Structure formats: C-alpha cells, structure tokens
Amino acid sequence: MSATQPQVVDFELSPELAAFRSSVRDYANTHLGKAAEWDAEVKFPRSAVEAAAKLGLLRTTVSKAHGGSEMGNLASCIMLEEINAVCPSTGVTISVHNSLVNSLVGKWCSEEQKKRYFPKLVNGEWLGAYCLSEAFSGSDAAALRCEAKREGDHYVMNGAKLWITTGSEAKLFLVFARTGSDRVKGISAFLVEKDYPGVGVGKKERKLGLRGSPTNEIVLENVKVPAHNRIGDEGVGFTIALDTLDGGRLGIASQSLGIARACIELIRDCLGKQVDAKGRPTASQPDQWTLADLASELDAYRMLTWRAAILRDRGLRCGAEAAMAKSTASRLANRAARAAVAILGQEGASGATSAERWLRDARITEIYEGATDIQRLVIARSLLVP
Amino acid sequence: MSATQPQVVDFELSPELAAFRSSVRDYANTHLGKAAEWDAEVKFPRSAVEAAAKLGLLRTTVSKAHGGSEMGNLASCIMLEEINAVCPSTGVTISVHNSLVNSLVGKWCSEEQKKRYFPKLVNGEWLGAYCLSEAFSGSDAAALRCEAKREGDHYVMNGAKLWITTGSEAKLFLVFARTGSDRVKGISAFLVEKDYPGVGVGKKERKLGLRGSPTNEIVLENVKVPAHNRIGDEGVGFTIALDTLDGGRLGIASQSLGIARACIELIRDCLGKQVDAKGRPTASQPDQWTLADLASELDAYRMLTWRAAILRDRGLRCGAEAAMAKSTASRLANRAARAAVAILGQEGASGATSAERWLRDARITEIYEGATDIQRLVIARSLLVP
Amino acid sequence: MHNLQFTDDQTLILDTVAKFVADAVAPHAQERDEHRTFARDEFAGLAELGLFAMPIAEDRGGAGMGLLPFAASCEEIGARSGSLARLLVGQVQCATALAHAGSDAMGDVAAGGKLAAWIGREHGIALRGSSLSGKAELVPGAGEADLLVVAANDGGKTVLVIVEASATKRTALRALGFQSAAPARVEFGSSACVVAAEGSTAEAAVRAAETVAFLGSAAACVGAGRASIVAARAHASERIAFGKPLLGQQAVVRKLVECQRAVDAARHLVFHAARLADLGELAEAASMQARIAAVDAAVLAADEAIQIHGGFGYTVEYHVERHYRDAKATEVLDGGNERCKDRLAALQFGA
C-alpha cells in the first residue's frame, strides 16, 4: 500500500473496498447463521472459520509475497465489522488471527520465520493465539512473570498465560516471556508451537458472552523453544506487544462497530414496525431519539477507526488514534446493546431475539486488548506529553 | 467543486485547505482578542467582522461569478471552527451571513436578485440576517404567522420575527412569511431591506451568552416588499428554509467544534502544568480520562461535520448527516465547557479564565438552527422512513 | 444501611433474613444460575421465614408488617440472588392481590405451599368467557409454578384471574437473567380459569401487586448494586497493577464512589416509597421512581464492577456478570422502565 494512494476518499470507500465489504457480508449471511446456537452450546464456530479461510479472510494483513492478500488494516476493519455484526465469536477468532498474529509475524518476524509459519497461517491450517496476559498481569502487561531461560540453542519456558483467545484451537502461540529482570526490557517474544512438549491447554473460562470463542489458560512447563523461534532481539518483546496491540485494537474497535450496528438494526426494525396509516413512525420519541444518537455515534466512531487503520497502513504511528477508536466504539457497543434490550423489552431479555446475546458479547470489548482506562491513558498521554 | 475532486483524502485536509485554515487561525489570533470584553460589555465585534470581510471570509459560499471565493461548505466549516475557538459571537455572525444568507441567495435567488445583493454581501458592506423564528414558532417553524399579502406589484408584510441573530446590525433580512393558509405550502421567502419603511428593530434579548452577537426582534409593520424580491415561487418558502438550515447546521456544528476545542485546550493546559520531575503527568486520573474522552469525540464529530459538508458541496442531500453533526457536536461543546469549569475549579468559575464564558456561549448551540430534539427527529426519520 | 429508622422488630427480621441468605442462598447462587437449576430449597426457606405473608395486612390473613421490611428483605436477598428475590416478589404480588380479592387461594400462596407466578397487565392477556388467551413472553417462576395469577383484560377492564399453571403451555427460556427462577414463556390457549376479582376490587388488587413489584424489584436491585460494589472493592484491594492495588488508582475508586452514591440514593427512594405505602398513602409514583433509580444504579454498579474486575469480571465465577444480567432483565419486567416513566409523566406532570 503506497503512502500516497488514497484509500478512503471523502469518507467513502473505494469501489474495491466496497465490493470486498459486500463479499464479506455475503459470507456472514451464509456461514454465521448458527451464532445463537454456538453461544448456547458453547461451541467453537469451526465451519465458519474454515469457510473464512477458504475465502481468504485469514490473510488480509499478510503481504502477497507470503501468500497474503495484502489488503491491510482498513480492509480488515471493514471485514471485521461485517463478521461481528452477525457473530462476534467468529469475529474475535479472525481478528486475533489477522490483527494480532499475522500482523505481528509480518512486521516483526524474520524472513525465515515467516516462511516457516505463514503458509500454515494464511490458509487457516493453523490458527494463531496471542499470549500476553497472565493471572497477575492484565492491564499492566509489563508485570508478566512467564519465564524463558536461555540454555544453549533454545530457551526453557515456564509459566502460564491467561485469557488466551482461541487458546484450545490454536496451533501457534505468540508468547511474551521474561528473559531478563528489567520490567520492560526484560521481555521477549517467541513463536511457540502447540505441539512442543510441555505446552498445555489449561482451564477453559466460563464467560458472560463470546461463548463460541474458547478462552483458555495456556500452561508452559519446561517447554524447549528453539532460539531461532525468538522474535527479534531479546528485550524488544514489550515494544512488539504494544505495537501489535495498536492493530489489535482496530480489530476490536471494528468488532464493537459491528455489534453496535447489529443492535441499532434491531432497534430500527423494532421501531420501524410502529407506524400509523400513512407510514409515519409512531414509536415513542425517547426510543427514536436513542436510535438517532446511537446511529450518529456509530458513523462517527467508524471514521475514527478507519482513520487509525489508514495511518497504520501507511506505517505511521496510530497509538492514540487506535485508542480513540477502541474506547469510543466499545462503549458505544455496550450502550447500544443495553438500549436494544430495554427497547425490545421482554423480547429483548427473553432470548426470543438476539438482543440479550449482544448485551453479553458486547461487554468484553471494553475489557480485552486494553481496557477502556488504558485507552484513555494512552490518549491523555499523547495530549499531555508533547 | 466537481463531484469527483476529492476534498478530504484519508481524513486529511488538502494542502490548500490546510493553508486556508492556517490563515484563518492567524486572523482569529490577530482580530478576536477582545472576545471577553465584547462579552462583558455586550458589544458587537464590529472590527472583527470588518477584518473578516477584508480577508474575504464573508464570501466563502458564494460563486466566483458573483464575487465569492467559491470555497464551499467544507472550507466554511474549517473557517468557522477556527473563529469560534476564539470568539463565538463573531463566529455566529459570520456563520449566519455565509451559511444561511449567502448560501440561500446563491442557491435560490434569481440572477437578477443575486446581482443586486451579492456585491454588498460579499464584501460585508451589508450583513445578512435570517428571519424564520417567531414568538410562537421555534422548533415548529411551519407554525409561523408573519403575513405577506400580495397587492399588485408588491407584498404587504406584517408580523414580528424573534431571535434574529445580527438583527440590529443586518441590512438585508431573509424573511419567511405566510402567503397562503396551507401550513407548509403557504410559506414564501422574501428579500427585505432594512431601509424599507415599516421595518423595525425591536427588543434586544439579554442572554446567557453570545453577548457580542445582537439577537433582536424584527418588527414588520405594513412593509411594502416588491414582488421581485420574492425568492422563488410562492409556497416554496418552507422548502428553502429547511434546505438552508441544513447548511446552517454545519455552521453551528463547526461553531460547536470550535468551542469544544477551546475548552479541551483549556483543560489540557491546566492538566499539562501538573507534572512530576520527569515530566510525567500527575493530574488526577478522572480529569485525564475526561480529557481523553472529549478529545476522542472532538475528532469523531469533526469528521461527521466534514462528511456532511462534502455531501452538500457536491449537491447531495445531507439532512440527516448535518443533523448528526450538529446534534453530536453541540452536545460535546456543552459537555466540554462544563468539564472545563469543573476541572479549572475556582479559576473556571471566577472569570479569571475563559471557561465560564465558554459555558455560557456553548449553551445556545443546542438550541438555535434546530434544537437537538429536532436534529434527532430528522435522523430518526431518515432511519425509519425508507 | 444508613437508615436510622427500622424498629426493633424490623431489625430482628432483617437479621434473620441476612443469616438465611448468607447460610443458604449465597453458597449456591452462582452454581444454580450457571446450570439453570431452580432454587427450590431457597424458595422453601423463604416460606419458612414467613416472608410471603409478611407485608400482607393482618385482617387479610397476613403478618401485617408492611412493605418496609419486605423491601429490606428483597435487598438482602437481591444482593446474593436476583432469581430468588424475583421469586419472592412474584409470590408476594400474588399473595397481595389474592388477599385484596379475599380469595381462598391466598392462604396457600402466602404460606408458600403453592408456588405462584404473577402475570401483569402489561402482557395484555385477554379473558374471554371463562378462559384466557394470549402470551406472556418472560415470566420468572412460571416454569415451576403451581398457580398463575393474572391481571387479565376483560373488554378493557382489569380482572384478577387464577389459572392452574398446568393448564397453560410453558416454555423454559434461556433468558438474560433470573436463570434459577425458572423463567418461562406462558401461552394461554383458551386456558380455563377462575375469576378472583372484578371491578374496583380487581383494580385495587392489581395496583397493590404492582406496587409490590416496583418496590420489591427496586430493593433487589439496590441489593445487587451493593453486592457489586462490595465485590469490586474486594477485588480492587487485592489486585495489584502498576505497583499498587487497583483501589489506589484514583480512576478506579472514583467509580466506586459514584456507584455508591447511586445505590444509596436509590435505597432512600425505595425506603421512602415503602414508608409512604405503609402509611396508607399513594405510593405508585414513589415506587416507580425508586424502581427506575434502582435499576439504573444496579446496572451501573454491576457494569463498573465488571470493568474493575477486568477479565475476571467477564467470567461467571465473580458474580458481577450475574448481577449485570439480572439487573438488565429486571428493567424489562413489570412493563419495563419505559412504561413506568410514561406513568410518572402522567402522575407527576399531568402529561
């Protein structure tokens, strides 16, 4: 993507991106119809992820040289909004695979590492997982304790990672571990295959929502990780983690937009049925006003998201912009879901409509890949520290 | 402005618009320094408006053929944000002149009418005022009662208009009056010169804020208005009024953005002073988070505003988009002003800083040119009525 | 509780309820909710404590203690189990309405021998001849109820009707909340029923039952809000981030302060409405106002508690997600907060 080629002209998508969006919308309508079932039965949406792989949706952030479609972050955002507007469990699986795993590998791994892993990642043969959080380090990621001790040509890794999205399904783990004592500069990043001896999938979380997406503990017991699977130099792990999260946040911002949109559509459909003989809306004014406010904010925060994606596609810094996108969109998703339940009333809470699922799924967007207060911290710092 | 020429590429301004913005910023810094004084003394910022006229800021929405700079709505929005970030009393004067008066004349008046009035309007020799509201018709504009009775080659106009911005300073009034009994189709628009016998400037409102901008009653007593000063056909007045308000709302959205930005800058400066020895912010977290949220929304709603302006510049409908821009930006301006007073504390409320003026000036943005609930109605209708 | 005004008798009751809740409700609340098992033992416990008869007037066969200790009990129970609090509310609604109607069925309901579920006017169930028709989408307790007490519509007038639950079609729901209260969809396919009251008696009975629901659900939400704050504070005290407990982060504790204010204010509104009702004054507006405030406070507190818990809050083990769901589900019951606001518009502003 060249730095001068405009991707979004006058707030409108290029014909190519508009066509891509339309094709993803078709995919979502065709393959994600079981979202409610996956939720109720706590079932991984395997068929949906396989279909996404076939359509090339697991390689949007990978360069053509490595088998990707090189569509970049903006295209990924557009794609993720569509998928998440139907099934956020599928959405987060694809978001993590693309926005965190593939993006990191493409940007930070050696050519040799890319050649080893991209062939399996771009076609979905392997799904990836991003292993940063631990039981005692969530928002404060630099407090991680998982350890990687250099021994000859390999590292011996010990520790446990918590809240790992796609944990039980992934074949490749990007693991951040401590190679030194310095809080920040003691952290390094590694490519860890699921089949390495000592890698175990631990406890599966029982969650409020996103129940189709498995969230696991990943236990690392004396895992021998070849030194050539270290990503970059020792000590740059935290830099890699934060940079990657900027892209991940765009994925979650897009997920939030998708959820918000789905809720707004539920409300619109509900209110749209209430008309007089001349077709004029008769729904309660406060409900109509709620719809208007949510729709305005959806458009606004989508632009924040796209702006950050374009910056990232150009290789520019987008930390504060991505934080603005995620913090605003995720809060909107939750407000929209709460409004949908309230406005749909008993149909909203009984399970007769998807409103209650949106409420449950939406709640995580304010928590993972940097809780809202962390986003605010990033934004405030960018304004206060010149 | 051609329909294919991109004005905003990738959410960034063209070099031309960026340069224009910078020149307006210079104007604002040079000529609007007495904003506090104009407020305290309830004084029209004459010098500021004259300087704006000299710089060509009163003709941005006028075609080159009629002496304008033909910069369009987007440029006007950019200009108005800069001016309003220093002095909203000057800002609203220029906004009404450009976004309501000049825009209406350019779009709806005959060539002959344009030739008569634009020469005086584009150089600020005459300021314009938009006379729609009445004592008994605010949000419900179609309830207006001011009457224009055809008598031969002229109309006899009787009634009173309320809340007329620039009322005591304007030389040309765009007056909406009743030429028939039909609620909507009985309304027509007229060009009324201040010097016509029977035109009187009535009561001056004593207001919470925007005290540099005179708001008056305009009394029309047996005013003979030549028939050739009717704008368009009889009965299209309401259509003209609403269409013009779409543009006007972009002006007020931009005013709101300017006010919000000024408040955010006040907060940033206040918090920015609170640092530890290493220059790290020590301001209270809740205040920092407030700053982060306000800054995120400012960026988001500016994009909503620009999007609507671009649509309008292309001759496309932008009613819902303009309503989204105005309703979100005006509420943000008020939230930002309230936050500024709270965070600046006694310095915020005592008059020692401009925070208390922003609070007072901001409040009108949710009221005039269509109160927030009217914007919500427009947005909801656009979503509910296909 | 910052209340200043419970009598000694009331305090005694509340202590007993608090002990029951701690011993018998709290230990199983999460598990029952997760597996959607009906809280039958807990329901029996409420019966044993006499809570169903507590607010019913003595001359109508109740204990005549009024709504204030009922509300305070709902708060205690709601702090641990929104489902059980809702069962209590429904049972007391039914008992109250039947007591107003002078129905023989009241005794069994007030004693808890029969489990009763209330189906309010908002469902628009129609009485035609001697049978009911219509559908109630979300009725806590209905899945396990023996009796349904229905505020039915008889050609525009409200009638109070009793139906054997087995005469209706009930579908267990995977609803947002109340998962251990057997929430069900109830369909009346011309179900045979008994009219317990008509005319002004029915109207008074139904209004009394509505006030019970507004107050009871408000109080349960106050409890849920309180519990969310307690849980969040406990987690924030233990959890270390950036070198100090979360509780030391100004942004975190500020949220707790704001939640506490909302919950305390809601409690004042609840107790005030209960006192008004117990003095025999009209408490409809006050109880609806309390309900709206309490639902909002509970949603706010649970939402912030989830956020303070971070990823932990998103799991079922920390209870706060359950309070969040139950509070949101409470919002849509009893006609929903929106209907309350419309009625308040009429009562308070004549609109």
Add this chain to the structure above:
Amino acid sequence: MHNLQFTDDQTLILDTVAKFVADAVAPHAQERDEHRTFARDEFAGLAELGLFAMPIAEDRGGAGMGLLPFAASCEEIGARSGSLARLLVGQVQCATALAHAGSDAMGDVAAGGKLAAWIGREHGIALRGSSLSGKAELVPGAGEADLLVVAANDGGKTVLVIVEASATKRTALRALGFQSAAPARVEFGSSACVVAAEGSTAEAAVRAAETVAFLGSAAACVGAGRASIVAARAHASERIAFGKPLLGQQAVVRKLVECQRAVDAARHLVFHAARLADLGELAEAASMQARIAAVDAAVLAADEAIQIHGGFGYTVEYHVERHYRDAKATEVLDGGNERCKDRLAALQFGA
C-alpha cells in the same frame, strides 16, 4: 416535599421562610442578578427570621434547631436565589465555626449584624505570625463582608482566624454565578488577624463549618433543581408546537421525569445527612454525597429546563439560565466536587 418527618416546629419555620422567599426574594432575584446588585435587604430579612442562628447549638448561643430545618430553608431560598442561599450558607458557616471556637464575634454574626464570609481550607491561606497571606479566588459575600472567617494553614495545622474584611484586598468578580452575593477575589497581603481557635478546637470548628457548606449548598441546589422543573413544566404546558403543548411531547415530559427523580433522590440524601448530623453522628460522607448528587441534579434540571424553554431559556428573563450558572458555580466551591469525591474515596473505601 414527600418528607414525612418534619416536626410541627420545623414546619412552622419552613412556612415562614417560604412566605419570606415568595414575598421578598423572588420578585427581585432576576434583576439583582442581572445588574449584580447585592441582596442587602434580603440578607437583612434572613437575619430577622433568625436563620443564621437556627442550627447553632443552644449552649453555644444559637437556637439549637439543627441542620434539618436549615437545609430545608436553603432549599426554599435556593429555589429563588442561589446568591442569597449562598450568603446564608456562608454566614452560618462562620457562625458555626465561631460558636465552636467560643468566639465573642459569634453573636454579631449569628444575629446578622455583621456580614461574614467563609474562606475554607481549600484556598490554602497561610498564617505566618499574626498575619495571613495568600489568595482566595472566588468568595461569595466577600465583596460586601465585614468579617472574613478563615480556615488557615499554620504550618500544616488548621487554625480558625478572623480578619476584618477591610484589611484585605478585595476585587469584585464578574463570576459565573452568585452575582447578587458580591463574589470577590480576596488577597491577603500580610493582613492582620485574630486567631479564634487552634488545635482540635479549630479542627472541629472547621469540620462543622464544612458540613454546613456541603449540606447547605446541596439543599440550595435541590431548590434550584426544583425551581427549574417547575419553570420548565409551566413553559411546556403553555408552549404549543406541532399542534399540542410541549408537555404532550413524550420526549419533553420524559426529561422532566428524569430531572424530578434526580432532584428527589438528592433531597433524600440531603435530609438524611442533616438528620445524621442532628443526631450527633458523623455526617461528613453523607453530606458530601448529598452535595455531589444535588449539584449534578441542579445542573441537569437547569440544563433541561433551558432546553425545554428553547430560545427563551437562553435569555435572563426565565430564570433557568441563572440556576444553571449558580449550580455550576456551586460545583467549584468548598473545594469542588472533585475534592469531595477524593475524600469520599477515603471515607467509604479506605482508598
């Protein structure tokens, strides 16, 4: 008032205050505010009613009626004039502190013979030797005050100090609010002063004065919120738009319902805190909570009232813009709402 609990004595006082406010305060409030004229006659009226001495303990020379009727009086006055309510608050703060200190100056202040303005700890005025230094940015009443009572900082400890106002430099302010209360900036250029209390006496005196300010300004805000709602309802009943009164627009009346709830909840918090204080319990947290809730409610109600008034609300003639300004100005006084929240964090959550 929905309070249920005023004594007959209290009701009598409140009726008298209400009559005074209607007759002597309401007719001039707007005009005085617009022209920034000091409400001297009204201040004298408060003195005549004995309001300054009302909450002071009898054994300290006051009327010993407690803070509950004081708060209720502040509400009545605040409904018409935020400026006058603030003068009352300041005078009672000074009287309360001086009473604690056993100062001779108390008599004149409690009787209203001398106008006193309170300068709290938040201003950080320093006592050095026998003179004060520092600046208080925004002090209602100071422009016309005879005495300033200062909670000054003496090497880290609080001391209570009395200064002749004429010994300081006072600059009249064009402030956001309190325009008929002579708000001024006060600069202490080594102003000579008298120390009225030190040590634990000073600490207790200042704390008591702070509680008076929290409660009094909260109550005044409840009044302003109430008045905004009344004004908005009146306007909405008369104003026709789209063929019916604004009050018939669901979106309009819904706002009133929400404002009413906020104001009612705040009043409950205020009265509760006042009762706690009158029972001799610690009321610091309760009064700060009330203050935050009441300021928020007043800002909300005034803001919505302006919006419901449309363009009329933006003019000075409809009073609601004045309530908006006074409520926001109240927010920054007494250390500001933010300081209250930080203290609440410590008191309620040990943070």
